[in-house]
Amino acid sequence: xxxRAPLSDLRFLLDHVVGFTQVAATDRFAEATPExxxxxxxxxxxxAAEVLAPVNRAGDKVPARLENGVVxxxxxxxxxxxxxxxxxxxxxGAGAAHGGMGLPLTLASAVNEMFSGACLSLQLNPxxxxxxIEALEHHASDxxxxxxxxxxxxxEWNGTMNLTEPQAGSDVGALRSKAEPNGDGSYAISGQxxxxxxxxxxxxxxxxxxxxxxxPDGAPGTxxxxxxxxxxxxxxxxxxxxxxxxLSVVSLEHKLGIHGSPTCVMQFDGxxxxxxxxxxxxMAAMFTMMNNARLGVGMQGVGVAEAAYxxxxxxxxxxxQGRTASPEIPAIIGHADVRRMLATxxxxxxxxxxxxxxxxxxxxxAQATGEAGWKARAAFLTPIAKAYGTDVGVAVASEGVQVxxxxxxxxxxxxxxxxxxxxxxxIYEGTNGIQAxxxxxxxxxxxxxxxxxxxxxxxxxxxxxxxSLPDLAEDVWQACESLREATEALLAQDLxxxxxxxxxxxxxxxxxxxxxxxxKSALADGGTGxxxxxxxxxxxxxxxxYTGLLAQMREGAGDLYALSPEDLAA
Numbered sequence: 001x002x003x004r005a006p007l008s009d010l011r012f013l014l015d016h017v018v019g020f021t022q023v024a025a026t027d028r029f030a031e032a033t034p035e036x037x038x039x040x041x042x043x044x045x046x047x048a049a050e051v052l053a054p055v056n057r058a059g060d061k062v063p064a065r066l067e068n069g070v071v072x073x074x075x076x077x078x079x080x081x082x083x084x085x086x087x088x089x090x091x092x093g094a095g096a097a098h099g100g101m102g103l104p105l106t107l108a109s110a111v112n113e114m115f116s117g118a119c120l121s122l123q124l125n126p127x128x129x130x131x132x133i134e135a136l137e138h139h140a141s142d143x144x145x146x147x148x149x150x151x152x153x154x155x156e157w158n159g160t161m162n163l164t165e166p167q168a169g170s171d172v173g174a175l176r177s178k179a180e181p182n183g184d185g186s187y188a189i190s191g192q193x194x195x196x197x198x199x200x201x202x203x204x205x206x207x208x209x210x211x212x213x214x215x216p217d218g219a220p221g222t223x224x225x226x227x228x229x230x231x232x233x234x235x236x237x238x239x240x241x242x243x244x245x246x247l248s249v250v251s252l253e254h255k256l257g258i259h260g261s262p263t264c265v266m267q268f269d270g271x272x273x274x275x276x277x278x279x280x281x282x283m284a285a286m287f288t289m290m291n292n293a294r295l296g297v298g299m300q301g302v303g304v305a306e307a308a309y310x311x312x313x314x315x316x317x318x319x320x321q322g323r324t325a326s327p328e329i330p331a332i333i334g335h336a337d338v339r340r341m342l343a344t345x346x347x348x349x350x351x352x353x354x355x356x357x358x359x360x361x362x363x364x365x366a367q368a369t370g371e372a373g374w375k376a377r378a379a380f381l382t383p384i385a386k387a388y389g390t391d392v393g394v395a396v397a398s399e400g401v402q403v404x405x406x407x408x409x410x411x412x413x414x415x416x417x418x419x420x421x422x423x424x425x426x427i428y429e430g431t432n433g434i435q436a437x438x439x440x441x442x443x444x445x446x447x448x449x450x451x452x453x454x455x456x457x458x459x460x461x462x463x464x465x466x467x468s469l470p471d472l473a474e475d476v477w478q479a480c481e482s483l484r485e486a487t488e489a490l491l492a493q494d495l496x497x498x499x500x501x502x503x504x505x506x507x508x509x510x511x512x513x514x515x516x517x518x519x520k521s522a523l524a525d526g527g528t529g530x531x532x533x534x535x536x537x538x539x540x541x542x543x544x545x546y547t548g549l550l551a552q553m554r555e556g557a558g559d560l561y562a563l564s565p566e567d568l569a570a
Contacts (some may be wrong), residue, residue: 003053005114006047006306010357011038011348016524017517018358020106028368029104037107043109044089052118055406058123059260060417065200066252067260069551071200074260076188077122084115085155086325088127093132094133094453098149104422105292105367106360109299113353116303120421121260124160124302126200127296131157136229137287139277141336143299144229147239148208158204161265161289162193162230162298171285172436173221177213177268179228188270189213189230192361195428200232200249206241207232209266210289211273212282219280227282230273257420263543281365282453290429291382294330295359298386301393301422303550308393309345316369317341327379332403340541341403345396351514352385352392358517359385373453380443380450385434388510397422419422436502440490444498448491451509455484458516467517468527472539476515479546483512486550493556496501500560501553508549515543 003104014020014037024032024265055076056164062074084090093108094100108130115123133152137146151157184297189211200207209230218224233241246269276286316333324334332338359381366374397419401408426432443450462477490498490505518535525531 002050003056003118003307004310005041005048005117006353007041008444009353010041010110012521012524013150013354013357013517014075014106014110017354017520019104019360020104020357020361022066023104023106023361023364023368024535026365026368029102031102032034032104032107036103036348040092041109041110041543043087044114044257047083047087047089048114050119051080052122055080055122055260056119057414057417058255059119059549060414060421061259063259064252064262066152066249069248070202071249071262072253072266073201073203074121077260077526080119080122081125081155081384082204084122084126089115090096090129090133090155093130094139094149094153098145099139099153099201100133104364105295105358106364109281109295109356109360111354112296113303113306116300117307117555118303119260120300120304121258124258124261125154125201127293127300128161128197129155129157129159131161131293131296132208134292135210135227136286138288138358139285140229141274143201144276145276146267147235148229148231150206151206151239154323156204157200157206158492159208159210160196160198160199161286162209162249163251163286164193164195164339165191166194166478170431173223173225175212175225177211179213179215179226179273180270181215182272185219185274187213187215187273187275189228189268189273190270192270193268195253196264196266197261197428199266199327200262205233206235208285210248210276210395211268212286215279217259224280225282226279227276227285227311228273230271231277233315236273245271253409258424266340289448292363293388294382294424294429294435295363296361297425298389301390301425302349302356304393304418305345305349305352305396305420308397308415309342309349311413311415311418312345312400312403313342314463315407315415319405321566322344329413335547340404342397342468343534343537345399347518347542348392348396348514348536350534351517354517354521355381355510356389357386358513361491375452376446376450378440380454383439383443384506384510384513386429387426387435387506389430391507393422393425394419419513432506433503436506437499439506440498440502441495446485451487452484454513455487458512461516461520469519469532469535471517471523472522472535475539476512476519479515479543482546482550483508486553491555497556497558500557501555504549506550507555511543511549515539 057177059074090102096102179187205254211228211230250265319332320330326334362378401415405414407413451531458480462473465473518538522532522535
């Protein structure tokens with residue numbers, strides 16, 4: 001079924017719910033006028049629906065392949081990517097100094113959601129380039145910026161992120177890649193990296209790798225890691241691709257989903273590279289790229305969920321089976337259980353989208369104002385946006401298969417592709433378990449101040465809604481109070497107990513945030529429109545899960561470790 005960009009919900013959230021007007025009111029983002037925002041969303045939605053979505057199935061059926069050392073991409077991907085690059089979409093958030101648009105991350109996040117929903121495999125290419133642009137803007141030397149940023153921003157070249165090695169996954173400090181000084185300011189990079197998304201292609205003139213490696217005097221662990229820029233082709237004096245560097249694609253991974261995205265095993269054999277940022281400070285530089293990429297991945301989950309929901313809805317509106325409760329609606333959407341699935345799918349997508357955009361607003365405000373409160377809010381919301389957005393992507397795609405019944409299990413409908421594609425999103429850019437552990441540990445180092453500030457905001461919103469939506473407001477207020485008490489209990493736990501309950505705690509926080517944003521939407525909708533009806537579904541059917549989740553959080557780790565490895569294997 002054709003993809004339809006969710007422009008109405010995106011505009012409503014930006015205008016009435018997540019506080020985007022604050023971003024547009026800053027000097028930094030003064031160009032994000034209502035007219036500009038509307039034009040950007042409209043054109044991005046058109047590109048997603050008319051250019052990217054039509055190549056999505058081809059990417060799944062005809063995967064990228066390695067042929068005589070060259071990555072051959074899926075049919076139509078080169079042309080679709082050219083439309084992205086020529087439209088300036090890679091540059092949407094990049095600084096104007098090197099040719100970027102300089103628009104807010106919030107707007108870029110909305111665009112990336114639509115592109116992800118249309119074709120996740122292809123959208124990964126510009127997403128990683130955008131992350132690399134940000135890392136170089138913050139940490140690279142002026143010479144590196146001048147050589148590489150214009151080509152990356154124009155989309156002529158693409159960027160990658162090289163962290164993982166066979167023995168160094170989440171434990172990045174275990175990496176073995178090394179960097180030896182060449183004596184001329186450059187370094188010889190050697191080692192193997194795995195899971196490198198868009199590590200090569202046949203439609204871009206150069207691929208620029210950001211590679212984590214250890215200098216000879218680098219300490220063990222993450223403290224001794226440095227970051228290097230390593231191009232596939234070494235630029236000549238005019239900045240154009242010159243000699244081939246000493247790196248290669250060893251193989252492509254055969255994956256469950258995102259078949260159109262080449263996931264490469266990269267070999268670096270003394271490849272020439274340049275230091276980005278300070279020596280031994282590579283993780284700090286890389287995290288500049290990763291933090292916003294985590295929000296980007298959360299929005300990927302939202303995008304795939306939206307596409308899966310749309311296809312399930314279209315199927316439910318045309319498939320006729322049995323007598324429904326509404327004789328005037330003979331299709332299966334008239335059955336109560338199918339209506340339940342579709343309503344909860346839509347409510348989850350809306351919640352995850354609102355959380356992601358709210359996180360983006362906080363990041364934009366932190367950049368525009370430099371205020372510590374916005375920085376803390378952005379940092380706190382990032383793991384929630386990533387984990388909940390991607391969990392929703394998988395859950396909604398799975399429910400979409402269920403709505404199709406047996407046909408959902410048949411590949412020709414395309415419903416299964418959404419589930420297979422979405423399944424990677426809770427894993428890459430930091431697994432959702434790691435996101436949850438980050439939330440309950442590092443993000444609580446302020447003794448919960450950022451969390452409690454958000455909870456106060458939610459309670460104030462519920463108080464405002466009591467007059468017109470008393471039952472929904474009461475449920476949100478009570479959930480918020482329970483979450484406040486649970487947060488106080490969490491702060492009293494040791495780290496092992498916190499980690500045991502981290503995932504349920506994060507999900508409970510996301511459900512309360514989702515209820516809050518649905519309540520705000522219902523108020524802005526006048527309390528009687530379709531968003532008010534959707535808010536009732538979210539508050540009455542999704543939000544109550546917080547009770548069981550917080551009960552799990554309070555249990556700590558004792559019962560888990562009471563089961564020995566031998567017990568688990570018995």
